[in-house]
Amino acid sequence: MSTPPQQPPSSPQQPAQPPDQPPVIPAQQPQAAQPPQPTAYPYPNPQSPPQNPYAQPTLVNQPAQPQQANPYAVQPGYGYPPPAAAPSGGTNTAARAVLWAAVGAVVASAAWAAGLFLTGGFGDKADLRGYTAPANLCSGADYSSFKEEYPVDDSSPTKNAMKDPALDESVCSLSLKKTGSSYADAYLSILVDLHKKTDPGPEFTAAWKNYGDSHTDYDVTPVQGIGDEAYLVTQDTSNGSTTSGSRYATLAVRDGWMTYTMSYSAYLSSYESDTNPPTLDEVTGWLKSDTKATLEQLKG
Template identity: 40%
Template sequence: MSHSGDQNNPYSQPQPHPYGQVPAPQNPVPPQQNPYAQQSIPQGQAGGYGYPAPGVPAPPPGPPAGAPVTAPGGGAGRGVSGWLWALGGVVAASAIWGSVLFATGGFSSEPSPDLAGYAYTGDLCADTSLTPFENAHFRTKANTGTTSKDANPQHSGAQLASLDTMTCNVSFDQDGTSSSGYSSTWLYSTATLHRKTDPTPEFADTYRSYEKQDTSVAYRVETVPGLGDEAYLVTRQDDASTSNSSYVILGVRDGWLTYQSTWSSYTSSSSGSTSNQPTATEVATMLKTSATETLKRLQNSRSQ
């Protein structure tokens, strides 16, 4: 019979491992630190955020918030932030220079207009030379109406942002013409100051196109030397049955000014003056002489 006092207390003695003797680990793992625990890292110690690496001394304490940065020698605003001041100066200078370029058109791709000294006039007729036609026995037809639309000569003009336009139309009577017949002689003149677009690239083709157009009426185009930068004369080719009419155009470009004068004339056989009609060559001479004087006057015109 056993006594309770003779039995070993299972909680007072170490119990054998149920799987036998367990060898000690070869590479014991050191205890892990709690990653959420707050670590107190002294200033200058490596391994903490905001601290220098080993061997690098900690920077001296900075100035308090809001205090100016003082450079060596006592200059405020330099040192660490000196490059910011320099960059700010460059930006400010660039902004000022950009404003100047915009104000003066420095960034504009549009070329400056070459007006060659010409100016707008509200009355082109006042500057149009009629002397060559008067010398050929043509006189300005008298006004027969009472309104401005019946005026002779008739002028108009407009100043716009891209161009200025001027026109003058004059109706003539020829000396010796009978009132029983019909005659009509006109001089149409236009002048344009191009302020935005250079007319040079298209000017020649404007008049060369008369020779190329598909029409039953034939035209001859000639260059005219010594008049502006370039000039062209367009003459309609008439057969013998229409020799009592003429149609001649003179186009001139001088810089960005373009000028055109057109002579259009018709006289019926009953007017009694068909034999006195000027030839196309004579009309061309009158147009060139008139244009030369008219362009000189336009260079001296003042805006009205």
């Protein structure tokens, strides 16, 4: 709300001043106090004009004008403060302080960048260790250990491949058949991922090491001697039966930024009554042997 104009107070006639004395300037009317403007600049605003002691006084019969915000004033948190203007005929103390502040900021930025470089903050190079993701993983993988139990080849396995600047991936899914079987007795799935932008290590460990926490009735066992880390995940719901339930096993491996899984699953109801399905110990042995052979082939 603006203040209504004030009437000029009546005052007695001012006596004439001697000619050799400077004129007496009437005192300015007090202005409404303005709250200080926030700023990240620690020194007086160089763009604010100096106060003129001989400026004309504000007319008392005019309402006080609100102070206009400086559109060029430095706002908190945005960039560096502008260099201070050198005072006429004096030492540029403020300018030198700002110069040293700017130099300090450059040095700090250089140290920050060097730290990121040393710690890999700008992005690590993918550690693929010579692995490839073939277009046809079904022909590029080794699963010969399963051939004695399942000698019949799958005539139409499912295979897919993808290449992207961030990820190369190959997938193979095939049916395992015993001699004389009309339908699949078991299934084998193989997956290889080449992570080219991000290190899969932490997420791989979290997902497979804790698989039993997120999936009910699965056993997780660390495996030594394959890649940087490997986990064997198994489940057997047959309860000793050879005609009901299922058996499942997956060997998951990480070697550098390459991840690999080979998974086996069998539904025992599909087996003939006079045959016994392989035990989990047999299956896990096949998975370990064929995984080692496949990883060697994927490096070639």
